[in-house]
Amino acid sequence: MTMHDVSLDQPLFRVDGLTKRYGQRIGCADVIFDLWPGEVLGIVGESGSGKSTLLGCLAGHMQADEGKILYRGRNTLTMPEPERRVLSRTEWAFVHQNPRDGLRMGVSAGGNVGERLMAIGARNYGEIRETATDWLGRVEIAGERIDDRPRQFSGGMQQRLQIARNLVTSPRLVFMDEPTGGLDVSVQARLLDLLRGLVRDMGLSVIIVTHDLAVARLLADRLMVMKDGHVIEQGLTDQVLDDPQAAYTQLLVSSVLQV
Amino acid sequence: MIEIENLSKSFTLHNQGGAVIPVMAGAHLRVEPGECVALTGQSGAGKSTLMRMIYGNYLAASGSIRIGGVDVATATPREIIRLRRETLGYVSQFLRVVPRVPTRTVVAEPLLALGKPEGKAHARAEELLTMLNIPERLWSLSPTTFSGGEQQRVNIARGFAHEYPAMLLDEPTASLDARNRDVVLSLIEGAKARGAAIIGIFHDEGARNQVCDRVVDVTGFTPKVAA
Numbered sequence: 001m002t003m004h005d006v007s008l009d010q011p012l013f014r015v016d017g018l019t020k021r022y023g024q025r026i027g028c029a030d031v032i033f034d035l036w037p038g039e040v041l042g043i044v045g046e047s048g049s050g051k052s053t054l055l056g057c058l059a060g061h062m063q064a065d066e067g068k069i070l071y072r073g074r075n076t077l078t079m080p081e082p083e084r085r086v087l088s089r090t091e092w093a094f095v096h097q098n099p100r101d102g103l104r105m106g107v108s109a110g111g112n113v114g115e116r117l118m119a120i121g122a123r124n125y126g127e128i129r130e131t132a133t134d135w136l137g138r139v140e141i142a143g144e145r146i147d148d149r150p151r152q153f154s155g156g157m158q159q160r161l162q163i164a165r166n167l168v169t170s171p172r173l174v175f176m177d178e179p180t181g182g183l184d185v186s187v188q189a190r191l192l193d194l195l196r197g198l199v200r201d202m203g204l205s206v207i208i209v210t211h212d213l214a215v216a217r218l219l220a221d222r223l224m225v226m227k228d229g230h231v232i233e234q235g236l237t238d239q240v241l242d243d244p245q246a247a248y249t250q251l252l253v254s255s256v257l258q259v
Numbered sequence: 260m261i262e263i264e265n266l267s268k269s270f271t272l273h274n275q276g277g278a279v280i281p282v283m284a285g286a287h288l289r290v291e292p293g294e295c296v297a298l299t300g301q302s303g304a305g306k307s308t309l310m311r312m313i314y315g316n317y318l319a320a321s322g323s324i325r326i327g328g329v330d331v332a333t334a335t336p337r338e339i340i341r342l343r344r345e346t347l348g349y350v351s352q353f354l355r356v357v358p359r360v361p362t363r364t365v366v367a368e369p370l371l372a373l374g375k376p377e378g379k380a381h382a383r384a385e386e387l388l389t390m391l392n393i394p395e396r397l398w399s400l401s402p403t404t405f406s407g408g409e410q411q412r413v414n415i416a417r418g419f420a421h422e423y424p425a426m427l428l429d430e431p432t433a434s435l436d437a438r439n440r441d442v443v444l445s446l447i448e449g450a451k452a453r454g455a456a457i458i459g460i461f462h463d464e465g466a467r468n469q470v471c472d473r474v475v476d477v478t479g480f481t482p483k484v485a486a
Binding site for chain 2 (some may be wrong): 218238242
């Protein structure tokens with residue numbers, strides 16, 4: 001277990017009044033939430049609801065127009081760019097829906113994992129390779145594939161490799177954008193199982209965007225429902241899904257065959 | 260241990276003309292450590308609704324549900340997550356798990372979530388699976404492919420893995436044969452003996468008479484037709 005020495009009595013991440021506009025149009029508006037160590041927050045909504053915009057702003061890929069984002073007390077919206085880059089290489093991680101966006105396709109599997117270690121100063125080749133091999137094992141990729149390029153991998157393997165690349169530096173906060181989207185159902189299940197184990201064992205805090213309510217139910221402790229850039233409802237995951245209060249959430253939940 | 264006061268609940272169906280359906284009003288219930296209380300009442304009287312509210316799965320409209328220092332009716336999600344991990348167990352009628360996870364791990368999960376070492380958690384899981392007559396060759400398989408009765412027993416094993424001070428049991432003996440029913444009843448008696456406060460729904464009258472100290476008819480909590 002590699003639980004971090006973060007105080008469990010303090011939120012890891014505090015978001016207040018976060019707003020992003022695209023000209024006249026609202027990307028996301030007045031988003032408020034706290035995320036605690038070890039907690040998984042699911043953001044659900046249909047396409048165009050603003051959930052990806054929100055995730056982009058939270059992770060610093062997009063510039064928010066208003067509001068505050070405090071990560072362990074530091075405002076990431078006003079922190080100097082180099083400092084934020086260090087954060088996103090060390091304590092933060094981002095898992096993209098499409099592994100191609102998160103992997104270097106021309107670099108070996110081992111290189112993909114090792115690169116993130118080298119970015120934070122690891123230099124010993126033997127140690128880097130050993131850690132990479134260990135992580136390939138943890139995401140259930142055979143060690144003998146370490147020198148293969150990601151493009152020789154299946155979609156599910158690529159996604160697991162992206163997760164290994166992201167988690168090798170033991171981040172505290174992981175952003176995930178539809179990590180199981182585009183995968184077969186059986187492959188999804190394997191990935192969900194893997195993610196749950198890693199979240200528990202590493203004490204990770206996760207913000208995961210998904211349109212799949214079944215994925216949200218199995219992975220998220222809490223849920224935030226978005227529509228037209230606004231948070232419509234939030235609460236305990238099973239409570240939001242089983243006793244939704246807002247009209248839109250009721251419609252969303254009842255539109256699904258079974259969650 | 261569990262103290263419910265003046266609890267009420269209604270559902271607002273926004274997509275069906277905004278119909279408001281009151282389902283519970285003025286519910287009171289108090290369960291002491293070591294006590295098992297059965298909820299009775301006809302189908303639709305609100306037994307499951309009350310259980311779900313106690314677990315925080317349904318929101319309360321008003322009133323309080325105090326369990327070990329937490330009022331579930333007003334608690335934050337974070338407080339409820341912690342309550343569920345440490346204090347309040349729930350054996351539902353349905354097993355909901357990530358496909359592919361081995362049965363042994365499914366049962367051990369509540370202990371792993373508490374940070375118990377894997378070896379100990381798995382040993383406890385195996386002990387319960389053995390008691391509940393789940394053959395060892397199934398332990399490494401996912402329970403998603405099991406029969407209804409087997410899934411029910413896996414669910415019970417999981418529910419009893421951690422010694423929760425408070426427990427909710429929804430038809431724990433339904434669809435079990437006599438031998439396994441006896442195992443479940445002895446698990447319930449064991450939990451009572453160590454001081455757990457238990458609320459259950461038992462259609463099985465014999466089981467109810469054997470383990471429950473009291474019966475509460477939830478029909479008394481049904482709202483009067485609005486004047």
